[in-house]
Amino acid sequence: xxxxxxxxxxxxxxxxxxxxxxxxxxxxxxxxxxxxxxxxxxxxxxxxxxxxxxxxxxxxxxxxxxxxxxxxxxxxxxxxxxxxxxxxxxxxxxxxxxxxxxxxxxxxxxxxxxxxxxxxxxxxxxxxxxxxxxxxxxxxxxxxxxxxxxxxxxxxxxxxxxxxxxxxxxxxxxxxxxxxxxxxxxxxxxxxxxxxxxxxxxxxxxxxxxxxxxxxxxxxxxxxxxxxxxxxxxxxxxxxxxxxxxxxxxxxxxxxxxxxxxxxxxxxxxxxxxxxxxxxxxxxxxxxxxxxxxxxxxxxxxxxxxxx
Numbered sequence: 001x002x003x004x005x006x007x008x009x010x011x012x013x014x015x016x017x018x019x020x021x022x023x024x025x026x027x028x029x030x031x032x033x034x035x036x037x038x039x040x041x042x043x044x045x046x047x048x049x050x051x052x053x054x055x056x057x058x059x060x061x062x063x064x065x066x067x068x069x070x071x072x073x074x075x076x077x078x079x080x081x082x083x084x085x086x087x088x089x090x091x092x093x094x095x096x097x098x099x100x101x102x103x104x105x106x107x108x109x110x111x112x113x114x115x116x117x118x119x120x121x122x123x124x125x126x127x128x129x130x131x132x133x134x135x136x137x138x139x140x141x142x143x144x145x146x147x148x149x150x151x152x153x154x155x156x157x158x159x160x161x162x163x164x165x166x167x168x169x170x171x172x173x174x175x176x177x178x179x180x181x182x183x184x185x186x187x188x189x190x191x192x193x194x195x196x197x198x199x200x201x202x203x204x205x206x207x208x209x210x211x212x213x214x215x216x217x218x219x220x221x222x223x224x225x226x227x228x229x230x231x232x233x234x235x236x237x238x239x240x241x242x243x244x245x246x247x248x249x250x251x252x253x254x255x256x257x258x259x260x261x262x263x264x265x266x267x268x269x270x271x272x273x274x275x276x277x278x279x280x281x282x283x284x285x286x287x288x289x290x291x292x293x294x295x296x297x298x299x300x301x302x303x304x305x306x307x308x
Contacts, residue, residue: 033223033224039268039301039302041299049275050274051277057216063162064307066306077162079173080277102137113195117195124147125146144197176263196236199236200234215231260288261297265298268300
């Protein structure tokens, strides 16, 4: 989130795609704690994974000393997706990404979600200085992630901070998810789920600052399950709407985790890679830590590093 909702902020907001379980299972999810992990192959350390929150809150951007020691010694740095600017991603810049977050042709949000819902979205986005066309024609899934509160903090999000440091240290750079793959994860989301989730997000919007505060505190404790629960607390818990929750998790987390795990292999094969991804991609049987252990993805071993 940024002081002004500018085109550059669209990328940061896309990164704030947190999802989790509000339907509690009988057994706890694997990898429910821990944000810093060592990755090995056949007994040899090939890299590290650091779970982040895509936030510029100083409590998040103040990177622990143990993490910085490993980062400084790493040969390569991988980020979820390079920022959509000509500097980092000349073929897929901000205007392309912005356009793909909007409904096709002249279609408006009011036509697919109703006038009342669209007007609420429009009011919030205009308050954050989003341009008129985007505020009227934003896709429901994009609106969910564009409903933002003004940040009380200055500076870049932690992923960007690490990217800038990696450039200064002349590290090899990778991305474990392209902007196209990030956007494509949402393209097949059913429209009824998009609209239902948008209704839920608007209902929970007044509590967003409090929720983000609780997520940051849970992140400080390295409690991934608590972060999951908080980040999806906005979703209606009525059993009849469970399919919308499952759709959200599938498109916002699970599909993307598969893509990320696939690309992590390239970085690990080069050796000594430092990878930063949203912390909730670490959690559970569908998270990157579980997937890395599977034969299909290379049968890597992962070990938690305590950072406090």
